[in-house]
Amino acid sequence: VSFKEGGGWVLGKPTLMLHTTDGGKSWERIPLSPKLPGEPTSSFLLAQVKETIDATLNRISSSGVSGASYFTGSIINIQRDASGNYLAVSSRGNFFLTWQPGDDFWFPHNRGTPRRIQNMGFIKDDQKKGLWMTLNGGKLLYNTEGPDVTQDMFEFKEANIKTGGYGITDVAWKDDNEVWAVGGSNTMFVSFDGGENFSFDKSANDIPGNLYNVKFFDEFGTGWALGSSGNLLRYKGKA
Secondary structure, eight states: OEEETTEEEEEETTTEEEEESSTTSSOEEOOOOTTSOSOOOOOOOOOOOSSOHHHHHHHHHTSOOTTGGGSOSOEEEEEEOTTSOEEEEETTSSEEEEEOTTOSSOEEEEOOSSSOEEEEEEGGGOGGGOEEEEETTTEEEEEOSOOOTTSSOOOOEEOBOOOTTOOEEEEEESSSSOEEEEEGGGEEEEESSSSSBOEEEOTTTTSOSOEEEEEEETTTTEEEEEEGGGOEEEOOSOO
């Protein structure tokens, strides 16, 4: 889901693209040619980088350094913050990469935990405000101190969230205090203390399937949660 100045876009599977010009009140389906290869997954502005992710991983894994083979595989998710910083998660969930404007190559990072990474993102769309990381088994970690991404590892705090083992697919900070997390079996959780403690929210109890994304848009004072079977939930206020 992406919004700017009243216009919004939603990408989905099977090949699906929706567009709104009135802040989400009505949506139009954009036809895509079946001859186009693959499926739309995300859209973001491009940045100049002298070495691709594949080239970075190939260079590291063939360097001969002990443990270098750890950084191999493909990428399943890429995020971009408002300043042009990028964050990418490996398909095996064993490491992630970062890139900042001006860098010549991507920088790989050890996950620092025995659990595999499920997803990652920027807090309030700003790397300086921190990063969040979800792990297999419903764990949620976060760093709100502006991590130094030039280091191999940096500290994350574990949030107090009881998911019953359901994985967390996405997390979004509405403001400095209110944080929402969504996941499998349409589970929703909300925190009012900046992400330290979460409680279960029953807003999606009667909707079958999974929730995949949650996003807030300050300019419109609204937020959205996107789920399976085309379910789209709109934020209406605090629980």
